[in-house]
């Protein structure tokens with residue numbers, strides 16, 4: 328079910344401000360791709376263009392192409408809501424629906440789009456929680472509020488919610504930045520196991536994390552204040568961290584960044 332993403336000549340704007348410019352890349356299925364680069368270089372913006380979440384911001388627009396294998400995601404007859412279902416997103420702060428139970432948090436997306444029997448729902452909720460490596464910790468409290476879990480558990484609950492609707496791609500924007508080191512390692516392990524089934528993109532400001540979890544790394548940078556962010560280079564993670572092609576990449580990963 329994992330699919331390849333192909334981006335060509337992509338620009339993204341907020342009103343008149345061009346936040347990213349001329350991004351072209353291929354994102355491989357069944358692999359983890361990390362986006363790194365200084366704050367403000369457009370990593371989050373670019374991530375949101377991949378599942379059509381960018382355009383929900385008033386005045387925001389995209390130029391260029393994003394293809395999910397044979398489908399042009401910005402084609403005239405494409406429903407952005409279905410794109411967001413196919414390409415799920417996990418955010419920086421775990422955001423479970425606070426008044427809902429653990430079970431209902433996972434089932435929420437399914438109830439929106441389908442008719443499932445109680446036993447089908449039970450099965451999908453269990454499998455999604457197992458997939459998110461949370462089942463053992465919550466199986467005896469499925470009907471307690473999701474907000475009662477620890478931060479790391481809440482983030483795994485959000486991942487369970489995202490995979491319950493069977494996406495093809497998972498986008499994660501700094502998913503560990505609000506978590507302690509133990510929970511961070513649990514999420515990293517989870518990401519490594521999920522890549523068997525999904526195309527995964529993770530934004531991270533943590534170089535060690537990018538080196539640990541990703542197969543490919545894309546480095547983005549800003550030419551200057553007010554300039555749009557650009558893709559500097561993308562390569563095998565091992566190469567980016569040992570022998571990058573560009574000096575700007577080397578300066579950034581070795582901490583010699585301006």
Ligand SMILES: Nc1ncnc2c1ncn2[C@@H]1O[C@H](COP(=O)(O)OP(=O)(O)O)[C@@H](O)[C@H]1O
Nearest residue numbers: 341346364365366367368369370371372373384
């Ligand atoms: N909702 C928004 N409205 C207007 N400008 C925004 C918005 N979000 C981000 N930007 C601008 O877009 C640029 C890229 O930001 P962002 O994608 O958040 O970068 P990063 O995730 O790499 O830190 C920045 O100049 C930022 O100020």
Ligand SMILES: [Mg+2]
Nearest residue numbers: 370371372530
């Ligand atoms: Mg960001």
